[in-house]
Amino acid sequence: MSYSAMGQVVLVGAGNMGGAMLTGWLKSGVPGSSITVIDPGPSEAMLKQIADAGACYTKEATADLRAGILFLALKPQVMGAVLPTLMSLVGPRTVVVSVAAGKTLAFMEQHLGAAAMVRAMPNTPAMIGRGITGAFANDAVSTEQRDIVHRLLKVSGPVEWLDNEDQINAVTAVSGSGPAYVFYLVECMAEAGRKAGLQADLAMRLARETVAGAGELLHQSPDAAAILRQNVTSPGGTTAAALSVLMADGGMQPLFDKAIEAARKRAEELAG
Numbered sequence: 189m190s191y192s193a194m195g196q197v198v199l200v201g202a203g204n205m206g207g208a209m210l211t212g213w214l215k216s217g218v219p220g221s222s223i224t225v226i227d228p229g230p231s232e233a234m235l236k237q238i239a240d241a242g243a244c245y246t247k248e249a250t251a252d253l254r255a256g257i258l259f260l261a262l263k264p265q266v267m268g269a270v271l272p273t274l275m276s277l278v279g280p281r282t283v284v285v286s287v288a289a290g291k292t293l294a295f296m297e298q299h300l301g302a303a304a305m306v307r308a309m310p311n312t313p314a315m316i317g318r319g320i321t322g323a324f325a326n327d328a329v330s331t332e333q334r335d336i337v338h339r340l341l342k343v344s345g346p347v348e349w350l351d352n353e354d355q356i357n358a359v360t361a362v363s364g365s366g367p368a369y370v371f372y373l374v375e376c377m378a379e380a381g382r383k384a385g386l387q388a389d390l391a392m393r394l395a396r397e398t399v400a401g402a403g404e405l406l407h408q409s410p411d412a413a414a415i416l417r418q419n420v421t422s423p424g425g426t427t428a429a430a431l432s433v434l435m436a437d438g439g440m441q442p443l444f445d446k447a448i449e450a451a452r453k454r455a456e457e458l459a460g
Contacts, residue, residue, distance in 0.1 A: 195256020197340070198277055200270070202227040202234045205287060206261030208315040210234075212343030214241050224253060226274075254279050257340065260286040260296075264458050267291050271299035278303050283333040285340070289360050290458025293326050293353060304328040306337050307356050309364045314344030318407075322359030324350040361451035369447070374399050 197218065199206055202225050214220060220241030228247050230238075238245045246253070255277040262270055267288050278284065283304040286296060293305050306329060310321040321341045325334050334349075341347045350356065374395045381391030402416075409416060421427045434440045 195254065195281065196224055197222055197257045197259060198224045198226065198253065198255035199259045199261060200226045200274060201261035201263075202230040202238075203261065203263075204312070204315060205310065206259075207231075207234055207237075208344060209259065209261060209310075209340070210237070210243075212314070212317060213340060216339075216343045218340075224255075249274050249277055251276065253277055255282050257336065258282055258284045259340070260284065260288060262286075262288050264288040264290050267295070268299070271296065275300055283329060283337060285337055289364060290357075290455045292459050293324075295459065302328070304330065304333055306334075307353060308337075308341055308347075309356055309359045310341070310344055311363050311365075312367050317344055319345040320363050321345065321347045322350055322356060322363065323347055324353045324356055357452045357455040358448075360455040361448045365451050369444075370399060370403075 197213070199210055202210065206225075206227070207230075210223070210225065213223065214237075220238075220243040223241070223243040225234075225238050225243060225245050226247070226249060227234075227245075230245075235245065253276075258274065258277055260267070260271075260274075267286075278300050283306065284296060284300060285306045285308055287308050287310055289309065291307075293307060296305055297303070304326065306323055306325045308321050308323040311319045313319040314321075321344065323337070323341060325337070329337075338347050338349075348359075350359065374392075377395035377398070378388070378392040381394060382388045384391075386394070406413060406416060411419075417431075421431060
Protein backbone atom coordinates (compact mmCIF):
# COMPACT_ATOMS: atom_id res chain seq x y z
CA MET A 189 0.00 0.00 0.00
CA SER A 190 1.30 3.48 -0.83
CA TYR A 191 1.62 6.28 1.70
CA SER A 192 -0.95 8.33 -0.18
CA ALA A 193 -3.43 5.46 0.04
CA MET A 194 -3.00 5.36 3.82
CA GLY A 195 -3.77 9.06 4.23
CA GLN A 196 -1.81 11.77 5.98
CA VAL A 197 1.13 10.85 8.21
CA VAL A 198 0.71 13.09 11.25
CA LEU A 199 3.82 13.37 13.44
CA VAL A 200 3.15 14.72 16.92
CA GLY A 201 6.41 15.84 18.49
CA ALA A 202 9.40 17.10 16.50
CA GLY A 203 12.15 16.72 19.11
CA ASN A 204 15.18 14.46 18.76
CA MET A 205 13.32 11.22 18.05
CA GLY A 206 10.48 12.74 16.04
CA GLY A 207 12.94 14.83 14.06
CA ALA A 208 15.09 11.78 13.34
CA MET A 209 12.05 9.87 12.10
CA LEU A 210 10.95 12.78 9.90
CA THR A 211 14.42 13.06 8.36
CA GLY A 212 14.45 9.32 7.69
CA TRP A 213 10.98 9.37 6.13
CA LEU A 214 11.90 12.15 3.73
CA LYS A 215 15.16 10.44 2.75
CA SER A 216 13.31 7.17 2.12
CA GLY A 217 10.92 8.83 -0.30
CA VAL A 218 7.85 9.66 1.78
CA PRO A 219 6.42 12.76 0.04
CA GLY A 220 6.57 15.87 2.19
CA SER A 221 3.03 16.66 1.10
CA SER A 222 1.90 13.47 2.89
CA ILE A 223 3.28 14.63 6.26
CA THR A 224 1.87 17.01 8.85
CA VAL A 225 3.94 17.92 11.91
CA ILE A 226 2.31 19.04 15.15
CA ASP A 227 4.58 20.61 17.76
CA PRO A 228 4.07 23.75 19.88
CA GLY A 229 7.70 24.84 19.64
CA PRO A 230 9.98 23.14 17.12
CA SER A 231 13.50 24.41 16.48
CA GLU A 232 14.23 26.82 13.65
CA ALA A 233 16.15 24.05 11.87
CA MET A 234 13.13 21.75 12.11
CA LEU A 235 10.78 24.42 10.80
CA LYS A 236 13.11 24.95 7.83
CA GLN A 237 13.24 21.20 7.13
CA ILE A 238 9.45 20.99 7.23
CA ALA A 239 9.09 23.95 4.87
CA ASP A 240 11.80 22.75 2.48
CA ALA A 241 10.12 19.33 2.27
CA GLY A 242 6.73 20.81 1.47
CA ALA A 243 5.25 19.27 4.62
CA CYS A 244 2.54 20.95 6.69
CA TYR A 245 3.14 22.37 10.15
CA THR A 246 0.73 23.33 12.90
CA LYS A 247 1.15 24.03 16.60
CA GLU A 248 -1.90 21.97 17.52
CA ALA A 249 -4.48 19.67 15.97
CA THR A 250 -6.96 21.44 13.71
CA ALA A 251 -10.60 20.56 13.17
CA ASP A 252 -10.15 19.61 9.52
CA LEU A 253 -7.10 17.36 9.99
CA ARG A 254 -7.41 13.56 9.89
CA ALA A 255 -4.57 11.07 10.24
CA GLY A 256 -3.98 7.92 8.26
CA ILE A 257 -1.00 7.26 10.51
CA LEU A 258 -0.82 9.15 13.81
CA PHE A 259 2.79 8.93 14.98
CA LEU A 260 3.27 9.95 18.63
CA ALA A 261 6.85 10.98 19.40
CA LEU A 262 6.05 12.43 22.80
CA LYS A 263 7.63 12.17 26.23
CA PRO A 264 5.60 9.81 28.42
CA GLN A 265 5.13 12.54 31.04
CA VAL A 266 3.04 14.70 28.67
CA MET A 267 0.99 11.95 27.01
CA GLY A 268 -1.95 12.27 29.41
CA ALA A 269 -2.32 15.98 28.70
CA VAL A 270 -1.71 15.88 24.93
CA LEU A 271 -3.65 12.79 23.81
CA PRO A 272 -7.16 14.22 24.50
CA THR A 273 -6.34 17.10 22.11
CA LEU A 274 -5.68 14.57 19.33
CA MET A 275 -8.94 12.59 19.45
CA SER A 276 -10.34 14.36 16.39
CA LEU A 277 -7.42 13.08 14.29
CA VAL A 278 -8.37 9.42 14.79
CA GLY A 279 -10.84 7.90 12.35
CA PRO A 280 -11.90 4.34 11.54
CA ARG A 281 -8.91 3.84 9.19
CA THR A 282 -6.28 5.46 11.40
CA VAL A 283 -3.35 3.52 12.86
CA VAL A 284 -1.75 5.07 15.92
CA VAL A 285 1.97 4.53 16.55
CA SER A 286 3.50 5.51 19.89
CA VAL A 287 7.18 5.58 20.85
CA ALA A 288 6.53 6.78 24.42
CA ALA A 289 8.19 4.54 27.00
CA GLY A 290 5.84 2.83 29.44
CA LYS A 291 2.54 4.05 28.00
CA THR A 292 0.42 1.00 27.20
CA LEU A 293 -2.11 0.41 24.46
CA ALA A 294 -4.81 0.49 27.13
CA PHE A 295 -3.61 3.94 28.20
CA MET A 296 -3.79 5.23 24.63
CA GLU A 297 -7.22 3.70 24.09
CA GLN A 298 -8.42 5.41 27.26
CA HIS A 299 -7.54 8.79 25.73
CA LEU A 300 -8.05 8.20 21.99
CA GLY A 301 -10.70 5.48 21.90
CA ALA A 302 -10.45 2.03 20.34
CA ALA A 303 -8.26 2.04 17.23
CA ALA A 304 -5.54 0.16 15.39
CA MET A 305 -2.47 0.81 17.53
CA VAL A 306 1.24 0.02 17.59
CA ARG A 307 3.65 0.50 20.48
CA ALA A 308 7.23 0.92 19.34
CA MET A 309 10.51 1.43 21.16
CA PRO A 310 13.33 2.82 19.02
CA ASN A 311 16.62 4.08 20.42
CA THR A 312 18.75 7.18 19.94
CA PRO A 313 21.04 5.79 17.19
CA ALA A 314 17.91 6.25 15.08
CA MET A 315 19.23 9.80 14.73
CA ILE A 316 21.93 8.47 12.37
CA GLY A 317 19.89 5.65 10.86
CA ARG A 318 21.56 3.01 13.03
CA GLY A 319 18.93 2.33 15.65
CA ILE A 320 16.79 -0.71 16.30
CA THR A 321 13.10 -0.79 17.17
CA GLY A 322 10.91 -3.29 19.00
CA ALA A 323 7.22 -3.05 18.08
CA PHE A 324 3.90 -4.63 19.04
CA ALA A 325 0.61 -4.26 17.13
CA ASN A 326 -2.86 -4.84 18.55
CA ASP A 327 -5.39 -7.06 16.80
CA ALA A 328 -7.03 -4.11 15.07
CA VAL A 329 -3.93 -3.42 12.96
CA SER A 330 -4.38 -4.81 9.45
CA THR A 331 -1.64 -6.47 7.42
CA GLU A 332 -1.46 -3.38 5.19
CA GLN A 333 -1.21 -1.04 8.18
CA ARG A 334 1.52 -3.14 9.79
CA ASP A 335 3.45 -3.14 6.53
CA ILE A 336 3.42 0.62 6.19
CA VAL A 337 4.25 1.16 9.87
CA HIS A 338 7.19 -1.22 9.41
CA ARG A 339 8.38 0.88 6.48
CA LEU A 340 8.12 4.08 8.52
CA LEU A 341 9.99 2.59 11.49
CA LYS A 342 12.76 0.87 9.53
CA VAL A 343 14.16 4.18 8.24
CA SER A 344 16.07 4.27 11.53
CA GLY A 345 17.25 0.64 11.48
CA PRO A 346 15.90 -2.91 11.88
CA VAL A 347 12.43 -3.50 13.32
CA GLU A 348 11.68 -6.51 15.55
CA TRP A 349 7.97 -7.38 15.99
CA LEU A 350 7.08 -8.75 19.42
CA ASP A 351 4.68 -11.52 20.39
CA ASN A 352 3.10 -9.64 23.28
CA GLU A 353 2.96 -6.12 24.62
CA ASP A 354 4.69 -6.96 27.92
CA GLN A 355 7.92 -7.57 26.01
CA ILE A 356 8.12 -3.85 25.20
CA ASN A 357 9.35 -3.14 28.74
CA ALA A 358 12.25 -5.57 28.31
CA VAL A 359 13.05 -4.05 24.90
CA THR A 360 13.06 -0.62 26.56
CA ALA A 361 15.52 -1.88 29.17
CA VAL A 362 17.88 -3.57 26.69
CA SER A 363 17.93 -1.45 23.54
CA GLY A 364 15.85 1.62 24.35
CA SER A 365 18.09 2.62 27.26
CA GLY A 366 21.05 0.58 25.99
CA PRO A 367 23.00 3.36 24.24
CA ALA A 368 23.50 5.05 27.61
CA TYR A 369 25.10 1.87 28.96
CA VAL A 370 27.56 1.87 26.07
CA PHE A 371 28.39 5.54 26.55
CA TYR A 372 29.00 4.89 30.23
CA LEU A 373 31.26 1.98 29.31
CA VAL A 374 33.38 4.46 27.35
CA GLU A 375 33.52 6.73 30.39
CA CYS A 376 34.59 3.84 32.63
CA MET A 377 37.25 2.62 30.21
CA ALA A 378 38.66 6.12 29.85
CA GLU A 379 38.76 6.67 33.61
CA ALA A 380 40.49 3.33 34.13
CA GLY A 381 43.01 4.32 31.47
CA ARG A 382 43.65 7.61 33.25
CA LYS A 383 44.25 5.76 36.50
CA ALA A 384 46.68 3.49 34.63
CA GLY A 385 48.79 6.51 33.73
CA LEU A 386 47.38 7.90 30.49
CA GLN A 387 46.46 11.53 29.98
CA ALA A 388 42.69 11.92 30.38
CA ASP A 389 42.06 13.18 26.85
CA LEU A 390 44.15 10.40 25.32
CA ALA A 391 42.39 7.77 27.42
CA MET A 392 39.02 9.09 26.27
CA ARG A 393 40.04 9.04 22.61
CA LEU A 394 41.30 5.47 22.93
CA ALA A 395 38.14 4.29 24.72
CA ARG A 396 35.77 6.12 22.41
CA GLU A 397 37.32 4.89 19.17
CA THR A 398 37.72 1.36 20.52
CA VAL A 399 34.03 1.06 21.37
CA ALA A 400 32.96 2.71 18.11
CA GLY A 401 35.23 0.45 16.07
CA ALA A 402 34.22 -2.70 17.92
CA GLY A 403 30.57 -1.79 17.37
CA GLU A 404 31.13 -1.36 13.65
CA LEU A 405 32.99 -4.68 13.47
CA LEU A 406 30.07 -6.34 15.26
CA HIS A 407 27.68 -4.66 12.82
CA GLN A 408 29.54 -5.86 9.74
CA SER A 409 30.61 -9.32 10.88
CA PRO A 410 28.32 -12.36 10.56
CA ASP A 411 29.97 -13.90 13.64
CA ALA A 412 28.32 -13.99 17.04
CA ALA A 413 29.55 -11.58 19.69
CA ALA A 414 31.04 -14.48 21.65
CA ILE A 415 33.10 -15.56 18.62
CA LEU A 416 34.40 -12.02 18.08
CA ARG A 417 35.36 -11.87 21.75
CA GLN A 418 37.18 -15.18 21.53
CA ASN A 419 39.02 -14.02 18.41
CA VAL A 420 40.58 -11.17 20.41
CA THR A 421 41.44 -13.34 23.41
CA SER A 422 44.77 -15.17 23.35
CA PRO A 423 45.13 -17.81 26.08
CA GLY A 424 47.12 -16.39 28.95
CA GLY A 425 47.26 -12.93 27.33
CA THR A 426 46.28 -9.43 28.44
CA THR A 427 42.69 -9.69 27.18
CA ALA A 428 42.21 -12.97 29.02
CA ALA A 429 43.49 -11.33 32.20
CA ALA A 430 40.93 -8.53 31.92
CA LEU A 431 38.10 -10.89 31.02
CA SER A 432 38.86 -13.06 34.05
CA VAL A 433 37.69 -10.06 36.09
CA LEU A 434 34.80 -8.96 33.88
CA MET A 435 33.44 -12.50 33.52
CA ALA A 436 33.86 -13.51 37.17
CA ASP A 437 30.84 -14.37 39.32
CA GLY A 438 30.66 -10.78 40.55
CA GLY A 439 31.52 -9.27 37.17
CA MET A 440 29.53 -7.70 34.37
CA GLN A 441 26.75 -10.25 33.87
CA PRO A 442 25.12 -10.00 37.30
CA LEU A 443 25.58 -6.23 37.19
CA PHE A 444 23.82 -6.04 33.83
CA ASP A 445 21.10 -8.39 35.10
CA LYS A 446 20.36 -5.91 37.89
CA ALA A 447 20.56 -2.89 35.60
CA ILE A 448 18.22 -4.32 32.97
CA GLU A 449 15.74 -5.42 35.62
CA ALA A 450 15.77 -1.94 37.20
CA ALA A 451 15.07 -0.35 33.80
CA ARG A 452 12.32 -2.88 33.04
CA LYS A 453 10.60 -2.21 36.36
CA ARG A 454 10.81 1.54 35.78
CA ALA A 455 9.14 1.10 32.39
CA GLU A 456 6.32 -0.74 34.14
CA GLU A 457 5.99 2.08 36.68
CA LEU A 458 5.70 4.67 33.89
CA ALA A 459 2.56 2.88 32.72
CA GLY A 460 0.79 3.89 35.91
